[in-house]
Amino acid sequence: MNLNAFVFQAVNGLSSASGLFLVAVGLSLIFGVTRIVNIAHGSLYMLGTYIAYSVATKLGGALGFWGGIVLTAILVGILGAIIEVLLLRRIYRAPELFQLLATFALVLVFNDAALWIWGPEDLLGPRAPGLTGSIELLGRRLPTYDIFLIVVGPAVLLLLHMALSKTRFGRLMRAATQDREMVGALGVNQAMLFTGVFALGAMLAGLGGALQIAREPATLTTDLNVIGDAFVVVVVGGMGSITGAYVAAVLIAEVKALCIALGIVDFGLFTVNFSKMTLVAEFLVMAIVLITRPYGLLGREQGAVRSVAEPEEPLRPATTATKIGGLIVLFVLIAMPLIAQGSPYTLVLGIDVLIAILFAASLHFIMGPGGMHSFGHAAYFGLGAYGAALLVKWFAAPMGVALAAAPLVALMGALLFGWFAVRLSGVYLAMLTLAFAQIVWAAVFQWETLTGGSNGVLGVWPSAPFESRPAFYYLTLALAALGVFLIRRFLFAPFGYAMRAGRDSPLRAEAIGLDVKRIHWLAFAIAGCICGVAGGLFAFAKGSISPETIAVSRSIDGLVMVLLGGLQTLSGPIVGASVFAVLQDSVMRSTEYWRALLGGVILLLVLAFPAGIVGGLAKLFARRKAAS
C-alpha cells in the first residue's frame, strides 16, 4: 500500500465512474420528466452490449466496432421510443407501484428475448480498434481504452448540458423536470416530449452497454446487476439531476477504488480485506447521503405523492361466513396428507404454497396497510434462509434452533434497512429497498468462505421428528397459519390502525401525535421478521439455499402475488400466493421461456386487472348486490 497505488486506483476509478454515469443518467432523465422509474433500463443496457457485439463481430474492423457503437445507441433509442408509445403511455396515470411492475415485466421479456436470440453463453466482444494498447502510469499499465472511457463520461455530461440549455427540446425537458403541470400550460405536445425523453434515455443506456463490450463479455445477468448500481447512483445523485448522477458515479467509483487500493490491512488484532468490501462501501455511501440529504446530493424533494388508485374500504371484522370459510380451508389443509396419500408431490407443492403465503402476507403487511412498496422483500427471506442454513452448516445447530434464529436474523436486517427505508416514500423507497436486497444478495455471493458463494449451502435437512414429508408439512402449516393469524391480529389492533393512519395522511397522523416513521419502521421490522420464518422453512424444505433463490426475482414474485390477489384486501395475498405458486409450478416450469410468460402475466394484471382476484370478485359481488 503506497501513494502510487492510491493514485493509480483513483484514475482507474474514473473510468468505472464513466460507465456508472452512462447507465444512471438515462434513468435519471427519464424519471425527471415522466416520473417513471424504468427498471428495464438495465435491460436496455444489456441489449446494447449484445447488439454492439453482433455488429462488431459481423461487420468486423474499426467500422464494425466504432460504427457499431453508434448504430447500437440509435437502435436502442428507437426501441425506447417504441416502449414508450406501446406501454408507458397507458400507465402514466397509474399508481407508481404498477409502473414499476410494468417496467419489470419488460425486464423479464427482454431477458428471454436475449436468451432466444443470442443463447445462454457469455459473448466476448473484440478489443477496440485503435485503442488496444496501454500506457505506463506510476509504474503500472493503464489500458488506453480505459483512458478513453474516462473522457467519455464528462464529454457526455457536457453534451447533455449543452443540449438541455441550447435546444428547444432541452428547455422543455428542463421545464418539465421542474414543474410537470407547466408543460401542459405551455401547450407543448406532451406525448412527443415524453417519447423523445424516453428515446434519449434509452439511447444513453444503449451507448453505455455498447462501450463495455471491449472490456466485459455480454451476459444475461447484466440487466439486474446494472440496474442495482444505477439505482444507487441515481438515489445518491438525486433523481432527475444529470450533474448529480456524474458526481455520485465518481463518488461511488472512487470509494470502491479506495477499498481495492487498501487491499488487506492488518490492524494488529485482526485483518480486514477491504477489496472484498466494495459492496458494503457502496451501501455506506448511499446510507450516509440519504441520512444527510434524503433526496440525494443534487436532488430536490418531489411534489405530492400520488394517491392509491382505488379508495380502500374500512376494515371490518370477519363475518361468520368468512370465519367458517377460513376454518374449512384450514381443515382441508390439515387433511391434505391423508387426501394426497397417492401423490407425494402434492405435499411438496403444498409446502411451497404455504411458504409463498407467509412470504406474500408479510410483504402485503407493509405494502397494503403500510403503503410502503418494498421491492426488496427477498432480502429478509434470504436473511432468514441463510441465517438458518449457516447455523446448521457451521454449528451443526438442530433444526429448532436454526428455525428460531431465522426470524431473528431477518429482524436485525429489517431493523437496519427499514430505518433508512421509512425516511423515504414512493419510488425512492422502492429503489432503496431493492438496492438493499441487492446488497444482501451480493454479500452472500461475494462472501464465499462463509456462505459458499454461488454454490450456496447444502445439506440443510429437517431433523427428527420432522424429517418425514407430512411432518414437515404440518410444521410449515402451523407456522404459516400462526404468521397469517398474527398479521391479522396486528392489523386490527391499534398498531395496525396507526400504520394505516400514517399511510392515509401523514400530516394528519403527525398532528394527532403519531410518530409515523417509527410506526412504519416497526411495521417494516415485523414484516421482515415474519418473512424470515418463510426463508428458514424454505431452506429446510429444499435442503439447500443458494444466492439464486434470494435474487431480485423473488422480491418481484412477492409483488406479483400481492397484486394478483389484490392489494386492498387482507385475504388477497393468501389467494394471490396460492394461485401464483401453483401457476409457477405447473405452467411456468414447462417452458424454457417462463420469464417472458411471467412478464406477460404481470402486464396483463397491470393493464387489465389492477384490483387483483379478490378485489375483482369483491367488486363483482358488490355490483350484484346493488343490482338485486
Next chain:
Amino acid sequence: MSDLVIRQLSKSFGGVRAVNDVSFAIKRGEFLALIGPNGAGKSTCFNMINGQLQPDSGEIMFEGTPLRGKKPRDIWRLGIGRTFQVAATFNSMTVIENVQMALISHASQVYRLWKPARALHRERALELLAQVGMQDAADRPSRELAYGDVKRVELAIALANEPRLLLMDEPTAGMAPKERNDLIALVKRLVIERGISVLFTEHSMDVVFAFADRIIVLARGKLIADGDARSIRDNPQVQEVYFGTGKTFKAEARS
C-alpha cells in the same frame, strides 16, 4: 394571562417573505380571527405554530414553553390541536375510527398489537361526534362524507386530546353560508364551555365580525391591524388591502 405568545416570527420561501416579523398573542379563552387575502401568510403561521414548518426567526411560546424546534406530534401533546385548510381524515377508516385513532394516541396505546382497536374509546368517540353533530354518520366510511361533514369530523378529531388551544385553518372553506355560521357558532360554544383558546382563519367577514372576540389582519406577510370588529372595519389600511385587491368585504365573504 396569554396562552400563546408569538414574537417577531418570520419565514421565507426562496425569495418570498411569506411571514414577516409578525407578533401577536392569544389570551386564554379567546376566540381570535386571523384574516387577510389569499397568500397573506395565514397558513404559514399555522404551520409554524404546530411545528410543521420551522420559522426562520422569531419566538413561539405556549404557556411559557418555547415551541420552536418541536415536532408536530410533540406540540400536539402539549395541548394544541389543529384542523387543516385542505381537510385531511384517514380515508380508509370509518368516521368513528378516525376519532378513536386520536383517542388511542392520546391514551398512548398506539403500539398495542393485540386487542382490537374497534372496542377502544368508542363511547368517548361517540360523545365527541355528538358534539359536532356527526354521531349518526359514525360507522360510515369517512371518504364518503360531504366536504362540510369532513370538516366537522376534523374538529371532533382535534378535540380528542382536550386541547387548550385550537388552530383552525379555514374551517368553513367549501361550506354554504348557513353551514359556516353553524360551525363557527358551534366552535364558539365549545370555547365558552371549555375555556379553549381558538385561532382561526375565515373568509366570510360576516362570520368573523359576528363571532370573533378580536381580529388580527395579515397582508403580504405583515401584521397590519389588531383589534375588535369595529376598529378593524374602520381601519383605513385594512380597507385598502381589501379594496386594493379589487374586493370588498362582501365580495371576499362570498369567495
